[in-house]
Amino acid sequence: MINKIEKISPSMLVSFEKCKLKFSLDSNISVGRGYSHELNINSFLGSLIHKVLETYYKEIYDLKLFDYKWEASLIEMSKYLRLESEDDVLEYIKYWVPAYYPKKINTLKILTNYKLLAGGIIYPEKKVHYKNVYGIIDLYEISDDKIRITDFKTGILFNTEDGMNIGVKEAYIEQLKTYGYIIYQTTGFQAQNIELVIKGLGNNEIYSFNCTHEEYVEHGIKIDNLINETNTLIDLGNTNLLATPKADICDFCNHQFKCPALHFSVRNQLEKWEKIVLLEKINTSFDFKELSINIIVNDKTVSIHNIPEKDFVMIKKRNELGKEVLITQLFQVHNSNVKKWSKLTKYIVV
Numbered sequence: 001m002i003n004k005i006e007k008i009s010p011s012m013l014v015s016f017e018k019c020k021l022k023f024s025l026d027s028n029i030s031v032g033r034g035y036s037h038e039l040n041i042n043s044f045l046g047s048l049i050h051k052v053l054e055t056y057y058k059e060i061y062d063l064k065l066f067d068y069k070w071e072a073s074l075i076e077m078s079k080y081l082r083l084e085s086e087d088d089v090l091e092y093i094k095y096w097v098p099a100y101y102p103k104k105i106n107t108l109k110i111l112t113n114y115k116l117l118a119g120g121i122i123y124p125e126k127k128v129h130y131k132n133v134y135g136i137i138d139l140y141e142i143s144d145d146k147i148r149i150t151d152f153k154t155g156i157l158f159n160t161e162d163g164m165n166i167g168v169k170e171a172y173i174e175q176l177k178t179y180g181y182i183i184y185q186t187t188g189f190q191a192q193n194i195e196l197v198i199k200g201l202g203n204n205e206i207y208s209f210n211c212t213h214e215e216y217v218e219h220g221i222k223i224d225n226l227i228n229e230t231n232t233l234i235d236l237g238n239t240n241l242l243a244t245p246k247a248d249i250c251d252f253c254n255h256q257f258k259c260p261a262l263h264f265s266v267r268n269q270l271e272k273w274e275k276i277v278l279l280e281k282i283n284t285s286f287d288f289k290e291l292s293i294n295i296i297v298n299d300k301t302v303s304i305h306n307i308p309e310k311d312f313v314m315i316k317k318r319n320e321l322g323k324e325v326l327i328t329q330l331f332q333v334h335n336s337n338v339k340k341w342s343k344l345t346k347y348i349v350v
C-alpha cells in the first residue's frame with residue numbers, strides 16, 4: 001500500500017511530473033530514513049559546498065579564513081557519513097572526488113564575486129513552506145522593495161545541442177519558479193519584485209528571471225492537480241496507472257524490477273528500450289568465443305554480448321522454468337541491434 005502524497009519539495013517537481021509512481025514510491029521509502037547514509041562522493045561534494053556557502057552567508061567572515069572554514073565544514077559533513085576510518089576517507093575525498101580542488105576554488109570565487117542585494121537582509125538556507133510545497137532556499141535576500149532567491153547549482157546550467165546553448169535546464173527553472181511561488185504566496189510582494197537566480201558553481205554561469213502573477217497562479221494549480229490526481233489513483237488502488245514508462249527516467253529508477261508498467265512496455269515496444277531487455281527464452285548454448293546470445297523478441301533479433309557464463313546459465317535456467325527475466329543497465333552499441341553486458345548490469349525474474 002502506497003501512502004498518499006501530502007507535500008512536495010521544489011526539486012522534486014519535474015521528476016514527479018515525469019512519473020508519479022516513481023515519485024510516490026520514492027516518497028514512501030524516504031519516510032523514516034535517518035540522517036546517516038552511505039558515502040556518495042558526488043553528492044557529498046555538492047552538500048559540502050552548500051554547507052560552506054551557508055556558513056559564509058551566516059557569518060560573512062574574512063575570506064582569508066576560507067581554507068580553514070572549508071576544512072571545518074568537511075569534517076562536520078563527514079560526521080553524517082558512515083566512515084570506516086575518518087582520516088583515510090577525508091584524504092580519499094580530497095584526491096578522488098571529481099574536480100574537488102577546482103570546485104573548492106570556484107566556491108571561493110563565488111563568495112568573492114557574487115554581489116549581494118543592495119540594502120538587503122540575508123537568510124542562507126531559509127526554510128519556506130506554503131500549503132503543499134516546502135523547501136530550503138540556498139540564499140534568500142530581502143530589501144524594502146525586492147526579494148532575491150538564489151539557488152546554487154554544482155552542475156552545468158544550460159543544455160547544449162551541437163555546441164549551441166539551447167536553454168537552461170527545465171528542472172532548474174521549475175524548481176526556482178516553485179520557490180518563487182511559495183514566496184509570492186506568503187510575503188505579499190508583487191511578482192515582478194521577486195527575482196529568481198540560478199547560479200552555477202562550476203563556472204561563471206548565471207541565469208536570472210521573474211515570473212508574472214498569472215504564471216504563479218498557473219503553477220499552483222499544476223502542483224495541486226498533480227498531487228490530487230496521484231492521491232485519487234492511490235485511493236482507488238490503481239497505482240499502475242501512475243506509471244509513465246520512458247527511458248530517460250526508467251533507466252535510472254530503483255523500482256524497475258517491480259514495475260509492471262515498465263515490463264509491459266519493454267515486452268511490447270522493444271525498440272524504445274536501449275538499456276533494458278525482457279528475456280523469455282534463450283535458444284542457444286553458451287558460446288565461449290563470442291560470449292554472446294541472440295534472442296528474438298517480437299520478431300526482432302537482439303544480441304547481447306559479453307554476457308558472463310554464470311549469468312547466462314542462471315538466466316537460461318529461469319527461462320526454462322517459464323519465467324521472464326528483466327535485464328537492466330545494458331550498453332547499447334550505436335546503430336545496431338547489439339547490447340553489451342556491463343559491470344552495472346542486473347537481472348531478476350519478473
Ligand code: SF4
Nearest residue numbers: 019022245250253259
Ligand atoms: S520503472 Fe519507470 S515507470 Fe516504473 S516507477 Fe520507475 S520510472 Fe516509473
